[in-house]
Amino acid sequence: MGDYSLSTATPSAVVYSRGGEDLEQSRGWSDFAREARTQLGEGTRLFRAPGRVNLIGEHTDYNEGFVLPAAIRFSAWAAARPRDDDILTVRSEHFPGTREFSVRVPPSVRAGHWSDYVAGVLYAAMREGIRLRGADLVIRGEVPIGAGLGSSAALETVVALALLSLSKVQLDRTGIALLCQRAEREFVGVQVGIMGQFVSAHATEGAAILLDCRSLHFERKPLPAAAVIVICDTMKRHSLAAGDYNQRRRECHEGVEELSRHISGVRALRDVTPEQLDANERFLPPLIYRRCRHVVRENARVLLASRALDRGEILRFGRLMYESHQSLRNDYEVSCPELDTLVRIASSLPGVYGARMTGGGFGGCTVNLVSEGDVESFRRRICSCYFAATRMEPAVYVTGASRGAEEITVAAPGSSEV
Secondary structure, three states, rough: OOOOOOOOOOOOOOEEOOOOOEEEEEEOOHHHHHHHHHHHHHHHHEEEEEEEEEEEOOOHHHHHOEEEEEEEEEEEEEEEEEEEOEEEEEEEOOOOOEEEEEEOOOOOOOOOOHHHHHHHHHHHHHHHOOOOOOOOEEEOOOOOOOOOOOOHHHHHHHHHHHHHHHHOOOOOHHHHHHHHHHHHHHHHOOOOOHHHHHHHHOOOOOEEEEEEOOOOOOEEEEEOOEEEEEEEEEOOOOOHHHOOOHHHHHHHHHHHHHHHHOOOOOHHHHOOHHHHHHOOOHOHHHHHHHHHHHEEEHHHHHHHHHHHHOOHHHHHHHHHHHHHHHHHHOOOOOOOHHOOOOOOOHHOOOOOEEEEEOOOOOEEEEEEEEEEHHHHHHHHHHHHHHHHHHHHOOOOEEEOOOOEEEEEEOOOOOOOOO
């Protein structure tokens, strides 16, 4: 096994609520392991890769900037068994049918199906000259789809981890993240940054990751014990592949092209300071200027937020979260009424340090930092107030920062433990 194999995981339950009712959901991976082993047979191995929540630093990753995400305790799971031929079969517990691919001649055109992310990993591996062996895969996904919590990155990462491990290919965690990013960019057709795949591969328990998306240098930033991550799902779904995400990338590129004519050394918005942007505002169309202003100032906010964590200044961190949401709403225009409503409600509740939308936008989730003693009250009140305002029941997830992708050691058949 390579760098990508870690010790046995012992996932804890993820607490959530819907419509004010307190619930507790076990991830049930032991049942999944037993069922998959029954389906696939002797030699089945189990892998997981987590989703993520971005605490601050939105739409900066593809602009070669800074982000501060953490892995969450929702994962994509893959049960995998090697085959003696060059065929990869994959099926999901959540969608009907089985897809079949050749690991030697992966498809070159996406099918508009969830398995495009699996095919994309095969495509990227072939492009990198990586030789994979055939396998049978069964997938279970816990990460809410379209919620801005990295469901696609988690799926790509767990598939890559499983296939590389079964094929005895040595690839470090950054290499896995880059492979998965290539899969989504070149095959699926969404021009994502590296954040989702990187944190899914590299995360550690109890810490966020400050990531420089240009150099891929990263630092682990322990989160204060007094602040709990609470994710609120609007239940409004979005699809990054629909075009809004790629449109924002094109707008940023247009800004870079114009600014590079007036500021030396600019190859991405990462290279522009707030002062330089303001001094050159007259050269940009108003819409492009607003897009650039969000990214440039968001980069500065991420670095300030990282310093606030280092100093234990959780109130300062929270204020930066609110500023980030305002910028995403007004300058980048990727929020929506449901997200704005959740942030507004959160800002009025006791014990809330900060709140903002997280993910690509146009729906999905907010991330909140809440005092540990106020979490239960927050869960109940955010559900009731959001329902009163929208007539929709949100999902509320209370989660710590989780560790990254790993192989799970499964007990031998006949054992009572997994």
